[in-house]
Amino acid sequence: MYILGISCYYHDAAACLLHNGRIVAAASEERFTRKKADPSFPRNAANFVLEEAGITAEEISAVGFYDKPFLKFERILTTYLDTFPRGFVSFCKAMPIWLKQKLWIPQEIRRELGWKKDVLFAEHHMSHACSSFLCSPFDEAAVLTVDGVGEWATATYGVGRGGEVEILKQIQFPHSLGLLYSAFTYYLGFKVNSAEYKVMGLAPYGEPKYADKIRSLIDVRDDGSFALDMSFFEYDWNLRMTGRHFEEHFGSPRRRPESELEQFHKDIAASLQVVTEEVMLKICMHMYEATGRKNLCLAGGVALNCVANGRILRETPFEEIYIQPAAGDAGGAIGVAYYIWNTLLKKERVAPVRAPYFGPQYGDEAIQMMLDAKGAVYRKLDRDELIETTAGWIEGGKVVGWFQGRMEFGPRALGNRSILGDARDPKMQSTINLAIKFRESFRPFAPSVLEERCSEWFELETPSPHMLLVAQVREDRRTIPAVTHVDGSARIQTVARRDNELYYDLIAEFERRTGCPVIINTSFNVRGEPIVCTPDDAYRCFMRTHMERLCVGSFVLEKESQPEFEDGANWREEFELD
Ligand SMILES: [Fe+2]
Structure with missing residues (x-):
């Protein structure tokens, strides 16, 4: 059926x-x-x-x-x-x-x-709620959903049992943690519903000096329910999220998009992050008591806040957490x-959803046809050669576009549509940000680590297969600067062989050569562009940027051997900046 x-x-x-x-x-x-x-x-x-x-x-x-x-x-x-x-x-x-x-x-x-x-x-x-609980490995769990707004609800919690979720409590529009986060995203000059994750990335550069000012906008009760003081917000009636009253409260006008990020903006981001984490922790603590369940399922856009997720894992009594990898609205499907x-239909549940590789894939024949049509210069390698060559390139400081198998579902590239680099190289963060993704230099990269090596390198004892948990890099392992945030944290993807054999074997080969089971994994796209889907998208992205190597299926390409790439001079205007 x-x-x-x-x-x-x-x-x-x-x-x-x-x-x-x-x-x-x-x-x-x-x-x-x-x-x-x-x-x-x-x-x-x-x-x-x-x-x-x-x-x-x-x-x-x-x-x-x-x-x-x-x-x-x-x-x-x-x-x-x-x-x-x-x-x-x-x-x-x-x-x-x-x-x-x-x-x-x-x-x-x-x-x-x-x-x-x-x-x-x-x-x-x-x-x-169903996207998380019914895909999870749990027979029973507490289920929390937090986002901007759906029909009326902006956050719900309940209990999942067998094939259904019973929602016990909800918070309604206009009171919304997701919209609070989006309001600050707007205030900081980023694109709402798109760039919230940048605010999270900016937070460690600031001090939470304005946390009290933000707390005065939101009344949080002991059970974690909350109400916003709507006199500060305009999203319930206006085309903008915040206005004069909000700006007066924080003593500064909204940041103009693309203008310089000042310390004030970083402090605001840090303050917002702290308050968001406080509210999430309070809700989860209450849910634990109210539901009596040991496992937790999360979904909704706020569940993409992996810093908050890391704290929920560490600071609440919940034993295991499952986060739907497509926690935003795409996951609603x-x-x-x-x-x-x-x-x-009351059908039995089947095996849990592990790795979200549900998108299109392309065979070597289709890839070769595309490459030939472009006049691309390539070599075809067998599996072992592909792994050895790519690992060697990463070790040698090359930035590699890695396009393999089925595309990921959800906002994260998990090793099939990824740009890879050497996490040990201190220059890598700015190189990839500025020369390849054309994005703000402050943005950190996420590490992919072999699952069984994770706890040796990071303060994280559970798998994080969907890159949705943040934890500290261990003090004695601070040798991977390109994926270590200013506060010593990292947004981790653990890679298990049973989820992605080829990607696992690549990282294992990198470890064999270097002793380091960690590489940079960032999504295969430039700023404002969706992650590449087809080999054609991948080749175009490769040729438009300073990416040096491309591995697409069994084929490998070196930038210096490629013919001139004809492209509109204004291609960067193709993608709206977020
Ligand atoms: Fe939603």
Whole structure:
């Protein structure tokens, strides 16, 4: 039985196809359209998952949508009336798209897919909750979802048992930890719903001097529930997140995008991070008491805050944590599909979802055709040669584009669409940031480490296969500066051989040569660009940047041997900066 899950029309549209409870394929629309966080109907992603299964829409048994548009619409109307007349401009801007598209989702799905039956719906946070619990290895767990906003809920907690999640408590719009984080993202001059992770990356450079000022914006009770003082925020009625009152409170205007980052901005980021962690810890402590469960599942955009996740793991009594790797809205497509399979149809749960390699893959034949069409100069290697050559390049200080197997689902590149480098090289961080990804030099890189070596190098005893936990690099192992943040921390990906053999073997070969089981892993893209999907995207990214080597399938390419690459002079304007 096939079940198709869809999320779209807010940000990060995606499609996911289950076959008898296993994910056959899943992908975000942005990877195909090359438009970051593309919210439009996931036509390409849906076509891809059906093609991957070799079926047509007629063979699908159920189609699910990841939230309930009428409830969302109700929230928008109610908020408009509550804030009348201030919200008139924003209301007028939102209405046409609702009336034309968002309220007609079943019709849209039928039209786009040629689907003839009813479409099923799950509430937004139920989709998030199911995406985590029903993919987790736990029979029972406490389940926490925290994001910007769904229909009304902005955070929920409950208990997962067997095939379902019971939501026990929720916090409603406009009170939202995700929107609080986004409001500061906006205030710091970054792109909302996209660059929140930069604020997290900036935080260790600052002091939490403004934590008290932020605490005065949010009333947190002992059970972790909270309310924002909405006189400081404008997102409930305006087209911007914060305004004059907020700026006066912090004594500085909003930072202009792309202008210099001053110490003040770093201190604000540090303060916000501290308060976010406090609230998350409080909620989790309360949940532990209230649910009596030992394991925790997390999802929703705030669950991508891996610094907070690391603290939850260390400082709460929860024994094990599962975080859905696509914790943002793309993961809603997985969530609603499992909601239908396990909760509505009451089917048994299948093996947990480990590594999210659910995207397209390309065989050597297709790759070679593309390379020939470009006139690229390459060598074809066997598996052992590929591993030895690549490990040798990384050891020699080369930056390598690594394109192998199926594309990852979710925001992290986990070793199939990655740029790799030597973590021991102190210059690597600025080289890759400035010459390859064209992004801010402060942004740290994440390490990939062999799973069984992790605790020797990092203060982390559990696997972190999805790069969603931050922990300290051990004092005596501070020999990997390119992945060690200013505060000594690292955002870790542990690599197990059973999840990704080729990538594991590559790192193992690097360790054999150097004694270091850690390499840099950053996503294969430039700033503002979605992660590369096809060999063609990979070649283009390779040729446009100062990346020196490309390994795509069995083929390896050296930059200096390539023919002139013809490209529009303004290609960097192709991708909107985040
Ligand atoms: Fe969400």
